[in-house]
Amino acid sequence: MKHILSFTLFLFLAKFGLSQNTVDTLYYESGDIYIGQVENAMPNGKGKMTWGYGASYEGEWKNAYQHGKGKMIWPSGDTYSGEWIYGVQNGKGLMDWSNGDHYEGTFKNGLLDGKGTLKFANGVVKKGKWKENNFVQ
Numbered sequence: 001m002k003h004i005l006s007f008t009l010f011l012f013l014a015k016f017g018l019s020q021n022t023v024d025t026l027y028y029e030s031g032d033i034y035i036g037q038v039e040n041a042m043p044n045g046k047g048k049m050t051w052g053y054g055a056s057y058e059g060e061w062k063n064a065y066q067h068g069k070g071k072m073i074w075p076s077g078d079t080y081s082g083e084w085i086y087g088v089q090n091g092k093g094l095m096d097w098s099n100g101d102h103y104e105g106t107f108k109n110g111l112l113d114g115k116g117t118l119k120f121a122n123g124v125v126k127k128g129k130w131k132e133n134n135f136v137q
Helices: 002-015
Strands: 022-027 033-039 042-050 056-062 065-073 079-085 088-096 102-108 111-119 125-131
Touching: none
Parallel strands: none
Antiparallel strands: 022 033, 033 042, 042 056, 056 065, 065 079, 079 088, 088 102, 102 111, 111 125
16 A cells, blocks of 8 residues: 555655655855755756846756746846757747847857748848858858
């Protein structure tokens, strides 16, 4: 009977996304503050980091890196919403620059790479394929 209860509890936790992650606040000597799920004394799961220099990221974390979906806001006003892999924009995302330019498409290693549309503040639109921040077609 004890094994059935343990297995049932395991299934319940797995189904409803509950894990061993706890919600906590981490304060860093640099002035950075993280509020969210923590595992092994690191951001893991969902949370928000505010860096001392003024940037913030809210979304998914893995071993203290932005990993999964999230939104980054830089002090300049630039924003990125989309997919991250170990702290770098990778996958589908939206980038809005404070100068009014806007990109929607794919990123690889933090660069415009793959299919996407860049709309400049002056009205010019480049839609097609990008490679390492360069429009190729």
